[in-house]
Amino acid sequence: xxxxxxxxxxxxxxxxxxxxxxxxxxxxxxxxxxxxxxxxxxxxxxxxxxxxxxxxxxxxxxxxxxxxxxxxxxxxxxxxxxxxxxxxxxxxxxxxxxxxxxxxxxxxxxxxxxxxxxxxxxxxxxxxxxxxxxxxxxxxxxxxxxxxxxxxxxxxxxxxxxxxxxxxxxxxxxxxxxxxxxxxxxxxxxxxxxxxxxxxxxxxxxxxxxxxxxxxxxxxxxxxxxxxxxxxxxxxxxxxxxxxxxxxxxxxxxxxxxxxxxxxxxxxxxxxxxxxxxxxxxxxxxxxx
Amino acid sequence: xxxxxxxxxxxxxxxxxxxxxxxxxxxxxxxxxxxxxxxxxxxxxxxxxxxxxxxxxxxxxxxxxxxxxxxxxxxxxxxxxxxxxxxxxxxxxxxxxxxxxxxxxxxxxxxxxxxxxxxxxxxxxxxxxxxxxxxxxxxxxxxxxxxxxxxxxxxxxxxxxxxxxxxxxxxxxxxxxxxxxxxxxxxxxxxxxxxxxxxxxxxxxxxxxxxxxxxxxxxxxxxxxxxxxxxxxxxxxxxxxxxxxxxxxxxxxxxxxxxxxxxxxxxxxxxx
Numbered sequence: 050x051x052x053x054x055x056x057x058x059x060x061x062x063x064x065x066x067x068x069x070x071x072x073x074x075x076x077x078x079x080x081x082x083x084x085x086x087x088x089x090x091x092x093x094x095x096x097x098x099x100x101x102x103x104x105x106x107x108x109x110x111x112x113x114x115x116x117x118x119x120x121x122x123x124x125x126x127x128x129x130x131x132x133x134x135x136x137x138x139x140x141x142x143x144x145x146x147x148x149x150x151x152x153x154x155x156x157x158x159x160x161x162x163x164x165x166x167x168x169x170x171x172x173x174x175x176x177x178x179x180x181x182x183x184x185x186x187x188x189x190x191x192x193x194x195x196x197x198x199x200x201x202x203x204x205x206x207x208x209x210x211x212x213x214x215x216x217x218x219x220x221x222x223x224x225x226x227x228x229x230x231x232x233x234x235x236x237x238x239x240x241x242x243x244x245x246x247x248x249x250x251x252x253x254x255x256x257x258x259x260x261x262x263x264x265x266x267x268x269x270x271x272x273x274x275x276x277x278x279x280x281x282x283x284x285x286x287x288x289x290x291x292x293x294x295x296x297x298x299x300x301x302x303x304x305x306x307x308x309x310x311x312x313x314x315x316x317x318x319x320x321x322x323x324x325x326x327x328x329x330x331x332x333x334x335x336x337x338x
Numbered sequence: 339x340x341x342x343x344x345x346x347x348x349x350x351x352x353x354x355x356x357x358x359x360x361x362x363x364x365x366x367x368x369x370x371x372x373x374x375x376x377x378x379x380x381x382x383x384x385x386x387x388x389x390x391x392x393x394x395x396x397x398x399x400x401x402x403x404x405x406x407x408x409x410x411x412x413x414x415x416x417x418x419x420x421x422x423x424x425x426x427x428x429x430x431x432x433x434x435x436x437x438x439x440x441x442x443x444x445x446x447x448x449x450x451x452x453x454x455x456x457x458x459x460x461x462x463x464x465x466x467x468x469x470x471x472x473x474x475x476x477x478x479x480x481x482x483x484x485x486x487x488x489x490x491x492x493x494x495x496x497x498x499x500x501x502x503x504x505x506x507x508x509x510x511x512x513x514x515x516x517x518x519x520x521x522x523x524x525x526x527x528x529x530x531x532x533x534x535x536x537x538x539x540x541x542x543x544x545x546x547x548x549x550x551x552x553x554x555x556x557x558x559x560x561x562x563x564x565x566x567x568x569x570x571x572x573x574x575x576x577x578x579x580x581x582x583x584x585x586x587x588x589x590x591x592x593x594x595x596x597x598x599x600x601x602x603x604x605x606x607x608x609x610x
Contacts (some may be wrong), residue, residue, distance in 0.1 A: 111494045132496045139490050148362060148487045149544050158484050162495035170480070194542055210491070 062125045064089040064218050064249035065110065070119035072102075072109040078117055079105045083274050087251060087266070089124075089217075092244055094260035094280075095253040097270035098293050103253035104140070106270065107220045110251075111137055123218055132162040136211030136219045136248075141203055141227065146196050153191040155206050156182050159213025181213040182206075185239060201232030205239070212243065219243065221252040225259055237263045257284065339567060345456045345464050346559045346577065349517035350529060352468035354555030355475060356513040357534035358548050359506060363486050366531050368405060368507055371420040373514040373526040375401045375427020380448055380518075381434035390448070391463055394515045401427060402511030406504050451522030451574035453563070460519060467516040471509050482506065483544060520559070521574035528578040532585050533558060539588040539595045554584050 065087040073079035079102040087093050095103050108114045110121050120127055123134050136159070156178035160170060182188040185205040190198070195206060204224055211219055219240075225233050237259065240250050254260060260267045261280040269275040269283060269292040276288040360366055379397025380390045401423050408419040435445050447455075456464075475482065484492040485502040493499040514526045521529050537550035562577030569576075590598050 108490075113490065113493055132494070135494075137491065137494045139488065143490055144488055149538065149542060149547055150483075150487060151543055154543070155487075158487070158491070158495075161480060161484055161492070161497065 062089070063087055063122075064091070064124060065251065066122045066125075067106075067110070068120050068122075070106075070109065070121065071117040072105055072114050072119075073117060074105075074114075076117065079272060080109070081273050083119070083270075085268065085274060085277060087249060089249050090244055090247065091265040092240055092250040092263065093252070093266045093268060094264035095251065095268045095270055096255070096257060096260055096292065097253075101271040101292070103270055104222055107137070107222050107251070107253060110220060111135060133214050134217050136214065136216035138204075138207040138211045138219075138221045138224060140223045141200075141207070144203075144207070146198075146203065148195065150195060151191065152182065152187055152193050152195060152198070152206050152209075153178065155195055156187075156191075156209045156213050159210035162214055177215070178209070178213045181209040184212060184243075185209045199232075200227050201229075201235065204228065204232070204236055208236075208239065212248075217248060219248055219250045219252075221250065223254060224252050225254045225256050233259060257289075260284070339454070339563075341456050341458060341461050342453045342573065343560065343563055345461045346453050346520040346563055346573070347556060348461075348465045348468040349520040350533070350555035350559035350577075351552060352471050352513050353517050353526075353529040354533045354537075354551040355472060355548055356509055357530045357532075357555075358537065358544070358551050359482065359486055360510055360530055361534040361538060363506070365507065365510060366527060367417065367420050367424075368402070369510045369514050369530045370527040371405065371424035372398050372402050372507075372511040373518065373523045374424050375431075376515060376518065377431030377448060377523055378427040378434070379431075381431040381438075384444065384448075385434050385438065391460060391515070391519070394518055395467075395512070397427065398511040398515045399508065402507040403504060406507045410503075447522075448518070449523050450525065450572060451518065451520055453520045453573045454567075456519055464516050464519065467512060471512055471516070474505075474509060478502075478505070521577055525574045525578050528581060529555065529559075532578070532581040536581075536585045536588045539585075539592040542594070554581065554588075558584060 063086045065085070067083050067085040070083040070085075071078045071081055079100075083106065095106065097103050105114060109116055110123070112121075126134070157170060157174060159181065160174040160178055179188060179191070182191055185208050187202065187205050187209055190202065195203065198206065208219075208221075208224070211221075224236060228236065233256070240252075241263075244250060252264075261284050264280060266278060267280045267283045268277045269288050271292045271294070275292045276283045360369055376394040376397045379393040379395070381393070382388075382397075383390050383393025405416070405419045405423050408414050408422070409416040414422075432445075435441055435448075438444060481492070481497050481502055482505075484495070484497060485499055486506070489499050489503070492502075510530070514530065517526050517529050533555035534547070534551045536554045537547045540550045541547045558581035559577050562580040563573055565571060565580065566573040566576035588596070590596055593599060
């Protein structure tokens with residue numbers, strides 16, 4: 050018998066287990082009775098309307114919000130999550146892009162959780178940060194100021210920062226928002242690559258088509274977990290109606306169900322979000338644009 | 339003159355470094371408020387014949403913590419909290435000063451600084467406080483940088499963000515106290531903001547910005563003091579005028595961000 054001393058990497062241990070979780074702000078729950086088991090190596094998309102608790106869930110998993118009830122365990126470890134197991138990218142609107150730091154500076158910040166207070170970063174940290182930039186193909190731009198980057202590049206820098214300490218679980222808050230179709234697919238390809246290196250990815254998104262075509266599992270959230278499972282099994286009219294309520298308009302055409310979501314947070318409205326698999330799952334059958 | 343130069347240089351040094359964080363985090367008026375409200379502490383000390391410096395210090399520390407606490411806790415916006423602390427401390431200070439016989443002359447010294455009248459003891463005190471602030475910043479540079487840039491992510495990395503969010507205003511408050519003698523309550527803001535703002539026009543990354551800020555702060559202080567000495571002008575305002583001139587020069591002629599070069603570059607050039 051071999052015993053892993055550092056991390057219990059038995060395949061059966063869920064990357065993330067959430068049990069009867071209630072969490073919110075000022076004692077008022079936003080999330081109610083969430084139960085969720087995410088397997089190692091999965092890419093999981095959390096979908097739900099604005100205010101459904103996507104960010105709250107991610108922040109609670111990170112330990113930024115204390116649960117009102119219930120618990121979160123990461124790779125079998127309960128209580129406060131061990132920082133080096135988790136990587137996180139915040140919503141880009143929450144980041145100050147005018148701050149005078151370079152791409153390399155930001156990637157290096159990802160190593161701070163490995164260094165204690167008062168400790169300076171080492172050569173090892175800088176090499177790890179550079180390797181992380183290589184991974185997201187941002188190494189050549191390492192001396193750029195972050196304010197000079199495009200939307201897709203900004204996403205990749207944040208991802209490099211999240212990856213710099215080699216986490217086992219990546220939590221990405223709205224990584225797709227504001228990206229064009231090409232940049233979205235590049236990001237999703239990158240996530241596939243990270244998954245192949247053993248990472249588990251949990252991302253929140255409004256984009257149903259990306260979840261149905263590129264995620265292993267979908268978690269439909271509207272303060273409660275409405276459904277969780279393979280996109281082809283979960284993303285049906287019943288579940289989406291319960292998740293999005295009146296925000297979603299379902300249209301049937303040629304045996305396919307189309308979901309139109311009303312965007313309130315981006316320019317334009319009535320954007321076509323996806324075609325939904327009815328019966329047959331069609332992994333890549335919808336053009337963006 | 340020597341004492342004045344030393345005292346003002348210490349003040350400029352610490353202001354220039356702290357000022358960079360102030361400019362990046364938009365905390366300018368927080369520093370101004372702490373300075374103004376310290377008049378209360380100074381006048382209490384003055385009234386009872388104590389040290390004006392420690393009076394200001396004793397007031398600035400709780401004032402800067404109170405601003406942060408009020409804005410975090412009581413659902414009061416930061417600028418509102420700043421306004422309350424600013425005005426209340428200043429009001430109390432003026433009331434107390436009005437009970438002193440040569441009210442106007444002494445008040446003038448507190449408001450606009452009197453660096454030429456600084457004693458060796460005060461020089462040492464200013465140097466000590468400035469050194470203390472710089473020591474804290476250099477040991478916690480990594481954390482201050484990360485928290486200032488992205489508080490959520492730094493909390494997720496295990497950095498004590500709440501501590502940092504109290505620490506920075508506290509450092510700003512202490513810094514203003516160290517600078518009161520040099521430029522006075524009313525003009526502290528300029529020493530805190532102008533060199534740092536000038537530096538953001540000249541350098542790209544944070545270490546470069548801090549370096550430029552120090553250089554600009556020291557040049558302003560030394561040149562301003564010489565100007566005031568030889569032209570017989572009040573010292574604080576002279577320092578501020580030089581600093582502002584340097585800022586304007588950078589705004590116009592900075593190689594990367596200067597208005598003049600930008601206009602030059604964007605003007606249509608004849609195609610070859």
